[in-house]
Amino acid sequence: MIEPAADPGQPVRALLVEDEALVAMFAEEVLDSLGFEAATARSGAEARAKWAQSTPDLAIIDVGLPDTRGDKLARELRGQMPGVKILIASGYDVVELREAFKDDGLTGFLPKPYTEEDLVKATRALGFDVTSS
Numbered sequence: 001m002i003e004p005a006a007d008p009g010q011p012v013r014a015l016l017v018e019d020e021a022l023v024a025m026f027a028e029e030v031l032d033s034l035g036f037e038a039a040t041a042r043s044g045a046e047a048r049a050k051w052a053q054s055t056p057d058l059a060i061i062d063v064g065l066p067d068t069r070g071d072k073l074a075r076e077l078r079g080q081m082p083g084v085k086i087l088i089a090s091g092y093d094v095v096e097l098r099e100a101f102k103d104d105g106l107t108g109f110l111p112k113p114y115t116e117e118d119l120v121k122a123t124r125a126l127g128f129d130v131t132s133s
Helices: 021-034 044-053 070-080 095-100 116-125
Strands: 013-017 037-041 058-062 085-090 107-111
Touching (some): 021 058, 044 058, 044 070, 070 085
Parallel strands (some): 013 058, 058 085
């Protein structure tokens, strides 16, 4: 399970931005099992609408979205919510992404395809105290 949010009365929220249905179902199931309150968006536009309604503690953003690049969306989210922790998921080499976000200590990377263990490690690296169930 996950440690409580900064406000003990509030759940720890994760916004998963992933257009591939099977990947989204898998990741949401893992996030739920770790204790996150997970919401899924299938596009950049849907992600913007969801984060406007509820500030996430964690955003997991796929680079290859149908309407925008995930790294661009991550920068936009960072500009609006400087404290949100972000994982950028990509099936491509992340060298350029790591360079682009090298000064952002609240952004990590999740190579695709990823396993439950990979997702747990990535969330831990961002400071979430999670254990798999």
